[in-house]
Amino acid sequence: MRVAMASDHGGYLLKEELKTALANWGFQTVDVGCNSLESVDYVDYAEQAVAAVLNGECERAILICGTGIGMSIAANKFPGIRAALCHDYFSAQATREHNDSNVLCLGARVIGPGLAESIVKVWLNTGFSGGRHQRRLDKINAIEKRLLSK
Numbered sequence: 001m002r003v004a005m006a007s008d009h010g011g012y013l014l015k016e017e018l019k020t021a022l023a024n025w026g027f028q029t030v031d032v033g034c035n036s037l038e039s040v041d042y043v044d045y046a047e048q049a050v051a052a053v054l055n056g057e058c059e060r061a062i063l064i065c066g067t068g069i070g071m072s073i074a075a076n077k078f079p080g081i082r083a084a085l086c087h088d089y090f091s092a093q094a095t096r097e098h099n100d101s102n103v104l105c106l107g108a109r110v111i112g113p114g115l116a117e118s119i120v121k122v123w124l125n126t127g128f129s130g131g132r133h134q135r136r137l138d139k140i141n142a143i144e145k146r147l148l149s150k
């Protein structure tokens, strides 16, 4: 699986650590930046990573800022993106099973690298359960469609 990785300055160091972890687990990564601790705007990097998912270059994306909140707000503006901000193992597993989330957001100032790694690992390796959860996603998609046609 190919995974787009993005961060702002607040998430840069965690992104670098997670890139190594993903490579060790056999995932390919596409790093869209940022590339240093210099202050940048998270939304610019969220947009690039989400574009890689929407154009099919990557199956999923992982977005990291200080809190993960700015990244998740920005990513969820894009139709077809289901971004989940997760700081615990249970939510990371459940959002794959229930929401088929295609973007994971993390706050590097909220959790440490050890927990971040276990969250990312379970998120990457858990499948969507379908069934009643697909019905709910269909309703979300219908809302997106209605709003876009206005």
Ligand code: RB5
Pocket: 008, 010, 011, 042, 065, 066, 067, 068, 069, 070, 071
């Ligand atoms: C940057 O200082 C910080 O605002 C950003 O990383 C993020 O936490 C925003 O949601």
